[in-house]
C-alpha cells in the first residue's frame with residue numbers, strides 16, 4: 001500500500017532545505033520503486049501568518065492521517081513577541097503531544113570528513129557516535145498545573161510541573177534499550193535522582209526495565225555530571241536516555257560537540273513506529289531565502305524516515321552513502337566550509353546528492 | 358570584631374583539601390593581621406556515620422551563627438543507597454535553604470598556565486572568564502508539591518514543582534547585574550521561556566530589573582541554545598544568570614570547559630553578603646586519603662570568602678597571586694599534571710602556596 005508523507009516546510013530556511021529533501025524523495029519514487037506519495041502544508045509562523053494559528057486543525061488531521069511527517073524548521077524573530085500559546089514552537093509541541101511521538105532519537109555523529117568542525121580537540125571527538133533518546137511528550141513540557149498566578153502578597157509566581165508516571169518511563173526505556181541492542185549495548189540514563197523525586201522514580205523504572213535486556217549495560221548519571229562528561233569525554237557514551245527537559249539541553253550540547261549541526265537529523269516516534277522527522281537545527285532566519293542553508297540534515301531525516309517508519313533500510317542506506325560520498329568529494333555549504341573545500345549552495349548540494357543516488 | 362568561620366571538611370577528599378585551605382587561613386591570621394577564628398564540624402556522610410543525619414541541628418546553628426562557612430565536599434558511594442532525605446547532598450541543600458544562600462557565584466576561569474587542560478581547542482578557551490550566577494534556594498530544587506504518588510490506575514507517578522516568584526527572580530537579578538558592573542557589563546539570562554511559564558515570568562522580571570542597570574547589556578537565551586553556545590564559543594559570555602536547575606547543569610558544563618575543575622571555587626551568598634564557599638568539584642572518593650587531591654579550588658574558595666564576606670580584597674588578591682605563582686612555577690597535582698610539570702601532592706601544593714604568601 002502506498003505510504004503517505006506529510007511535508008511541513010515551516011519557516012525561515014525550512015522551505016529551502018525541505019525542497020532538496022523532497023527532490024531526494026522524488027528520485028527514490030521515480031527510480032528506486034519507493035511507493036510513497038506526499039503533500040505539503042503550512043506550519044509554525046507561516047501558518048500563523050495565513051491562519052492566525054501555528055497549527056490548523058486541518059493540518060493536525062493531515063498529520064494524524066499520514067504515515068510519517070517530514071518537518072523543516074519553525075520559528076523566527078517575527079513571531080517571538082507573540083503569546084506562548086500561538087508561537088511557532090507551539091505547533092511542534094502540539095504535533096508531538098497529539099500524535100504521541102514520545103520517542104525522540106537524536107544521534108550526535110561526527111562525520112570523519114568534518115572532523116575539524118568540532119570545537120573539541122580532534123582526538124576527543126573522532127568518530128563520535130552517541131544516540132540521545134529523549135522522552136518527548138511528558139515531563140515538565142506538558143505537566144499540569146502550570147501558569148502564572150498572583151500570590152496573597154500581590155506578587156506573581158510562575159510555576160510548572162515536572163511529572164513522570166511509571167508507564168511513561170517504561171516505554172521510553174524500551175526505546176533506549178532496543179536502540180542499544182542494535183549498537184554497543186550500553187545505556188546511560190540521566191536524571192537528578194539526588195534532588196528530584198520525579199527522577200528518583202525514573203531511575204527505579206529504568207532499573208526494572210533494564211532487567212529485560214540482560215545484554216545491555218545500564219548506568220546512571222546525574223544531569224550536571226552528564227553535561228560535564230559530554231564536554232570532557234563524549235565517546236564514553238553509546239545511548240543516553242533522559243526526560244524531555246534534560247534531553248532538550250543534553251541533545252543540543254551533544255549535537256554541538258560535532259561542530260556540524262547542519263548535518264544532524266532526528267526522529268520522533270510513536271508506539272507503532274510512525275514518526276515525525278526533522279533536522280535538529282533551527283530555522284536560521286538570518287540566511288533564509290539566500291540558497292545558503294545546508295540541506296543534508298533534512299535529507300538525512302528522509303533517510304531516518306525510510307528506515308524507522310517504512311522499513312526501507314536499503315533505501316535509507318543509499319541516502320546515507322550518497323551524503324557520505326558528497327562529503328568525500330569536498331562539497332560543503334557555508335556552515336561546514338573550510339579552506340580547500342568546494343563551497344556550494346543549498347540547491348547545488350541537493351544536485352550533488354541526487355547525482356550520487 | 359573578630360569574624361567567625363565555620364569549617365565543614367565533609368567527605369572523601371574534603372578533609373585533605375580543607376586542611377590546606379585552613380593552613381592558608383592560619384598564615385593570614387598569623388602574618389597578615391586577619392582577624393578571624395574558625396572551628397570545624399562534621400557534615401554530609403561523615404555526619405551521618407556519627408549522628409545518623411547529614412546535618413545536625415547543632416551544626417546548623419553553628420552555621421547560622423558563623424560569619425562565613427568554608428565547605429570541602431560531601432557524598433560518596435557509601436551513602437548513595439540511602440533515602441534522599443538523609444543523603445549527604447541533603448546537608449548542602451538544607452544549609453543553602455536555611456541560611457537563604459540564594460546567590461550562587463560560579464566562575465569558570467581558564468588559567469593561562471593550564472590552557473592545554475581544556476578539551477576544547479585552545480583558541481576557543483584561551484583566557485576564558487565566565488561568571489555563572491545561579492539561583493540557589495528556589496526553583497524545582499525546593500518547589501512544593503513534590504513526591505511520588507499512586508494514581509487511580511495503580512501506577513506511581515513522580516512529581517516536582519518548578520516555581521519562581523517575582524521577588525526571588527528580582528534578588529538574583531540584582532546579584533547578576535551588580536557582578537556584571539564589576540566586569541564586562543554584559544548579562545545573559547538563560548531560560549526556557551518558549552515552553553515554561555515559570556521562566557516566562559523570569560524573563561519579564563530580568564527585563565524590569567535590567568532597566569535599573571542601563572550600563573549593562575541584557576540578553577536572553579534559551580537553555581538548550583546556551584548549552585550549545587558554551588560548547589561552540591564560550592568566550593561570548595560575561596555573566597550568565599539562571600535558575601537553580603539550569604544553573605546546576607550549565608555551571609558544570611562551563612566549569613568543564615576549562616578542563617581544570619580542580620581549580621574552581623564557588624560562593625553561595627545571602628542578602629547580606631554572608632556566604633558558604635566551596636570548590637565546585639566533588640568529594641572524589643576514589644582518591645580520598647591518598648594525599649593526591651588538588652587543594653587549589655578550596656584555597657581559592659578562601660579567597661572568595663575573604664573578598665565577598667569579609668571585604669578583605671587585598672588579602673584575597675594575595676591568595677590569588679600566590680596560586681598563580683605556584684602554577685607559574687610548574688607545580689601540578691595529578692588532575693592538572695602534564696608532561697614537563699612538577700607533580701606534587703596535596704600537602705606539597707599547600708606548602709608551595711604558603712611559601713608564596
Ligand SMILES: CC(C)[C@H](C(=O)O)[C@@H](O)C(=O)O
Pocket residue numbers: 089092093248551552581
Ligand atoms: C522549539 C522548542 C520548543 C523545542 C524543544 O524545546 O523541544 C526545540 O528546542 C527542540 O529541541 O526540538
Ligand SMILES: CC(C)[C@H](C(=O)O)[C@@H](O)C(=O)O
Pocket residue numbers: 194195224446449450605
Ligand atoms: C550535590 C547536589 C545536590 C548539588 C546540586 O545539584 O546543587 C551539586 O550538584 C551542586 O551543583 O552543588
